[in-house]
Amino acid sequence: MKKIILALVIAAATMALSGCCHHHRGMHVRDAGDRVKAADWSKMETATVTMTDFAFSPANIVFRQGIPYKLVIENKGTQKHYFTAEGFFRAIATRKLQSNSDGEVKAPYFSAIEVYPGRTLDLYFIPVTKGSYHLVCTIEGHTEMGMKGEISIE
Ligand SMILES: [Cu+2]
Numbered sequence: 001m002k003k004i005i006l007a008l009v010i011a012a013a014t015m016a017l018s019g020c021c022h023h024h025r026g027m028h029v030r031d032a033g034d035r036v037k038a039a040d041w042s043k044m045e046t047a048t049v050t051m052t053d054f055a056f057s058p059a060n061i062v063f064r065q066g067i068p069y070k071l072v073i074e075n076k077g078t079q080k081h082y083f084t085a086e087g088f089f090r091a092i093a094t095r096k097l098q099s100n101s102d103g104e105v106k107a108p109y110f111s112a113i114e115v116y117p118g119r120t121l122d123l124y125f126i127p128v129t130k131g132s133y134h135l136v137c138t139i140e141g142h143t144e145m146g147m148k149g150e151i152s153i154e
Pocket of ligand 1: 054080081082137138139142147
């Protein structure tokens with residue numbers, strides 16, 4: 001009898017854990033499309049983050065909830081860099097990612113944006129979920145050399 005109870009407890013714990021983590025990984029703003037359509041993009045604010053070898057500038061970026069933004073992500077370094085901020089990408093309603101010379105990509109949300117040296121990509125979005133989110137460059141060694149920051153939604 002004790003063995004059966006133990007097995008049930010383990011099964012329940014396993015289900016609880018997998019349920020938790022699966023949900024967490026999949027989380028993003030589900031009504032992003034409606035929020036993007038409803039927003040007044042004529043009131044859009046522009047912010048810029050510059051990537052160099054090896055820093056984000058500014059390293060602390062603050063956005064206000066509900067305002068439409070264009071975030072200009074420019075790489076002034078000599079090598080490619082990543083703008084990786086998974087928590088942040090799940091906290092915003094994404095409209096699109098645009099290259100001024102090549103076109104644009106529409107997607108419910110991103111997990112990382114890679115920018116080649118000397119190039120710029122514009123992220124159009126609306127901050128939805130308040131919080132602080134890690135920003136890193138995931139290329140090997142770059143975070144350790146200083147390519148990290150924090151994005152806040154207030
Ligand atoms: Cu980098």
